[in-house]
Amino acid sequence: MAKLLHQLLSLAAVTVSCLAPAAAAAGFYEKFDVVGSRDHVRVVSDDGKTQQVALTLDRSSGSGFTSKDTYLFGEFSVQMKLVGGNSAGTVTSFYLSSGEGDGHDEIDIEFMGNLSGDPYVMNTNVWANGDGKKEHQFYLWYDPTADYHNYTINWNPKNIIFQVDDVPVRTFKKYNDLAYPQNKPMRLHATLWDGSYWATRHGDVKIDWSGAPFVVSYRGYSANACVNNNPAGGWSSSLCPEGTAAWINRELDGTGLRNVAWAERNYMSYNYCADGWRFPQGFPAECYRK
Template sequence: MVSLNQQSGGGFNSKQTYLFGEFSIKMKLIPGNSAGTVSCFYLSSGDDDYRDEIDMEFMGNSSGQPVVLNTNVWANGDGKKEHQFDLWFDPAADYHTYTIIWNPENIIFKVDDNVIRCFKRYADLAYPNSKPMSVHATLWDGSYWATEKGAIPVDWSQGPYTVSYQSYYADACVSGGSCSAGSDSWMNQQPDSAQRGTIAWAEKNYMRYDYCQDGWRFPQGFPGECIRN
């Protein structure tokens, strides 16, 4: 369990660093009014300006509104690759499984058994494929950004806020070491036809933001992968 109050947030991270793997965790998010909070499950190579990072960020809501899942990929300090989805269930009512599959070909994001996004690698574009990353889970105050673009801050009178975690799983290649015995299951994994169908379903019914549709943000032209996907 990780808590957030007005003084500080919280989190934990893996002792190992990894270069490719399958990572999942079960989370039960903040019930009721969680506006302004950000609950995260992510991989990161560090805090420097040239970091690699793969994010699943759950942006809190006012009571009765959907929780937004923000997925993002950073390569050599270049991010701005967000796909955001309204969750189609109450993520505070029970535990749900959130998964990141990271291999040399693509990054796959899953909610329970549903693949909702695939970020593909292109040889001439930046992709996180050389910097070992550790696994993190955090809960922090994102009042300036998280809910309705920062319009609704954290209501500290309803805190402390808590997120519960269980069943962390990593089947991965340890940096400087060997890959796990099960690495064949994810090292070359790409979405099959059924999984491409769930991506289309999520995009059609629950996507609220796609960076490849945000012309205001990219007035000089969209990132290269947008044209090819």
């Protein structure tokens, strides 16, 4: 995903509420950098508490935003209303990344656009020290274009929890002998971009530009996260806000694990741990762990 930022995006209306204590008094441009053409970004409202930003994707360019701060662990949430109608070829994302290097870390939530009437696909993925290919994909059980829904990434030293409307749908656990994102600070990114080469039916369906502009809305962004702007990383360099205890040691209880099982049983469309074609020499080691 980090390598795709330069390809961005489609007309997107974005509402961002910076609710974390450190962000409450900061304006949009103090907290975020623009990705793509500057003239494709329009700040609608910026009172220091609620930022509303319109992003545009056309044939010439796209746009997005990325946090100026980097984080080492945190709980990140945003409300999103996805592209309606024929959104084939578009990709809407909300993710964390340490950069584009071969050994980068990344935690992804991506929504692959669809042909009208087909279900949206939510892709979750984790990269650790450059090792990715750990996708779980789900058909959403509601229309994500009709209203806003909340999406959360909880990244802590024990596991990564993906949530939809506060319901856990996936957990990726840390094992001491396996790679896990834990040392490289990461920036937050939110984008809408042209992913025609892979997003819909494995790239068979491209963007129909006659339907442009495409619109996605972000709002209610919050980051209860430990800021770590030291390039060398390391937990000792992190500055953590009040409320850290609510997420820093969180693991799913019985109810949370049952919710994950419910999502997997009823809505999972792809599990890398069941893709023998992709892993003919055997599945990644974490697939055999409980």
